[in-house]
Amino acid sequence: xxxxxIILMFFVxxxxxxxxxxxxLKIVNSNISTYSLYLLMFLVGIGxxxxxxxxxxxxxxxxxxxLVPFIVIVGSLLGTAVLSLFLKDINIKEALAVGAxxxxxxxxxxxxxxxxxxxxxxVALIAxxxxxxxxxxxxxxxxxxxxxxxxxxSGGATSMDTTLPIITKFVGKEYAIISVFSGVVLTIxxxxxxxxxxx
Amino acid sequence: MFDVxxxxxxxxxxxxxxxxxxxxxxxxxxxxxxxxWLLLFFMxxxxxxxxxxxxxxxxxxxxxxxxxxxxxxxxVFLAYLLYxxxxxxxx
Numbered sequence: 001x002x003x004x005x006i007i008l009m010f011f012v013x014x015x016x017x018x019x020x021x022x023x024x025l026k027i028v029n030s031n032i033s034t035y036s037l038y039l040l041m042f043l044v045g046i047g048x049x050x051x052x053x054x055x056x057x058x059x060x061x062x063x064x065x066x067l068v069p070f071i072v073i074v075g076s077l078l079g080t081a082v083l084s085l086f087l088k089d090i091n092i093k094e095a096l097a098v099g100a101x102x103x104x105x106x107x108x109x110x111x112x113x114x115x116x117x118x119x120x121x122x123v124a125l126i127a128x129x130x131x132x133x134x135x136x137x138x139x140x141x142x143x144x145x146x147x148x149x150x151x152x153x154s155g156g157a158t159s160m161d162t163t164l165p166i167i168t169k170f171v172g173k174e175y176a177i178i179s180v181f182s183g184v185v186l187t188i189x190x191x192x193x194x195x196x197x198x199x
Numbered sequence: 200m201f202d203v204x205x206x207x208x209x210x211x212x213x214x215x216x217x218x219x220x221x222x223x224x225x226x227x228x229x230x231x232x233x234x235x236w237l238l239l240f241f242m243x244x245x246x247x248x249x250x251x252x253x254x255x256x257x258x259x260x261x262x263x264x265x266x267x268x269x270x271x272x273x274x275v276f277l278a279y280l281l282y283x284x285x286x287x288x289x290x
Contacts, residue, residue, distance in 0.1 A: 010236045014243020023244045040234045045210020050224035071277035079273025099270040106235045126263035147282030153274040195203045
């Protein structure tokens, strides 16, 4: 949670700078931003590959656990696809790209801004941030009425870190491992899926 | 698209190879955090200067809220079914 606040703080300070017309570097349409995004994704890759959590979790895999991140992907994409039919400003591709952030707002919004545009990037950032906050707020209700996998599904990629404490509290320790697993898988898939959909 | 996938896959491969070197991984992760701060800061500056976005922030926020809720509802619905039919009666 604290790290999310710091990220947001940088974003908000950036907006204030922009409003005051102090713009040190344009992220869109500049080569620097393309290369810095590549560098970021390379480093994210190293972090993922080198994470001990990723390795521990691989030993726990069975078909049933594998289904959890799978239904989060299908559910998120299906939900946003259906919604896009009712939104006049957002087409299905754009809706799917936002949905494929699974709550990982920093990376998904950076990728969408770069490959599609600032407007959808902002939507992705807000939407995926709301997903994280909603999960934190609704976990008790979700767990009670929709079963122990519901908060994990709602958390998406965040179920491995920011929303893990509250999820564990309400679904029990035996589901914590599923929560981490689902979050890890989705976190790895976000950059691939979002890029694949939007580019 | 291909470039991004290749670059990240190479990263994952290198991460796998050096995962025992905790200090390097930690350093990389800290660098990722700083890079995200920086990129979001720059994203903020160009959004703040983008009058179309600032003018329409209410609409964009509403779209974001709806997209977020539809993604949550979709995945929670499937999670409910999965739990009911595959997980509930275990143990």
